[in-house]
Amino acid sequence: MPPTAQRESAAEEAVLLSRIATGDQAAFEQLYRKYSRPLFSLGLRMLENEKEAEEALQDTFVKLWNKAESYDARKSRPFTWSVTIMRRTCIDRLRKNNRRPVSTTLEDARASQWAIPETVRKTTELNDDVDRVNAAMQAIPPHQKRALELALFSGLTHTEIAENLKQPLGTVKTWLRRGMFQLSSSLTEHAK
Amino acid sequence: MNVTTEELASLYVLDKLDPAQLRAFEARLQVDTDLLQLVRGLESALEDQIRALPQREPPGASFERIKSQIRPREPVPLKDKVVSIPWISLMGWGMAAILLLGLGLTFILTSERHPPASGSNPVVLVVGMDAQSNQWKTIPLASATDASESFAQLAVLAEELWKNPGHLPGYSNEPNPANTRSSGYTVFNPASKHGFIAIQQLPRPVAGKHYYLWVKDPFSNRLECAGLIPLQDADHGLYSFALSQDSEITSDRVVFFITEESSDDPTWTRPRGRPVLGTDHI
Known part of the structure; x- marks a missing residue:
């Protein structure tokens, strides 16, 4: 995605997160539609297991819902923030299952x-x-x-x-x- | 940007900084626009990598399963939220923020939300600082109903002391033993880990250097950077700061000091530069 388009997208997604922080489930669904595919694909890449990737995705979105209020646009872009949450969730699963990393x-x-x-x-x-x-x-x-x-x-x-x-x-x-x-x-x- | 900063920025984006480095780096991001630009560029590259992975849709029922796990919140109209200062998350801080802006205080550095002061005898620590010392005083704090009220109490006290410095511990209108008139004070709520620092007659840092505020527990020797003080055209100012929620500084008796650090050495974990106000020991 060209840089300008990505910036506009990041601004829209930050607004979605602020709406999610207020309990807006429609915004949550919108964010899911934007992020679920790349995050699920990341989960597949890290966990190499569809079932686990799906569970990690679910955990991640529950965390996004619960943590939306603490999102700080100065610290990271919305998608990077979500990727970090997904990666940490996958890492927890890898360690919990004592699995060798991919x-x-x-x-x-x-x-x-x-x-x-x-x-x-x-x-x-x-x-x-x-x-x-x-x-x-x-x-x-x-x-x-x-x-x-x-x-x-x-x-x-x-x-x-x-x-x-x-x-x-x-x-x-x-x-x-x-x-x-x-x-x-x-x-x-x-x-x- | 030097190599160290670039390395920290790369590790930040890759989520590979340790907790102390992460806190310090995020505090610097709050005030360093060049660094923010650098990080945004790296984040963009990382995002492109993720989006370029082989893409697959999650199973169709995933979202329904997620919805069944979330706890609905009572919707709050956006107009009741204060979000106009982009680098500070003010949601939930509405009244405190409005009060602060009304007081004309400069609101900077980190501002993470914290629980209100707890315990039966909440106190605020007031620390007077000159070039060589810290002087302590504790002031009882009325129980706050929530974090916003606790923060507002702190802001009011900080401003009150600004107007009436005679109430500060160790206050003197004379030049201090180091023969400078630089002085300051901190009001700090150990429970919420929020504070304000006031500075008077502190010369601007030389080119390429910045003033960093440090907090130290002299009993455990734990030390943390509370942020960068953006003295601009003035030699004085009143600034808010906050230690992170997972800060290991838990003592209600801490010291504060300010050092002049080189922009080329932004490790944020240990002071390396010249102390300019306060001291790191009792």
């Missing part, structure tokens, strides 16, 4: 059986966005990309990521920083 790469995930059929990608715009992000990810050096994937989807702490990658913690932090900034920069360039 270690497949993004490419593996895309090829796996739960990956989306092409028919679900409804619009050209969505395909363009996916292609744009894929291109940006491809441009990141493999070790930085791996660190980023582990940071985003595995539930590992950065210390555990360092152990997993057999690298000093400082090196992993540097990879994460460079990876995030390169991704951000590439996506901004593509959006222009």
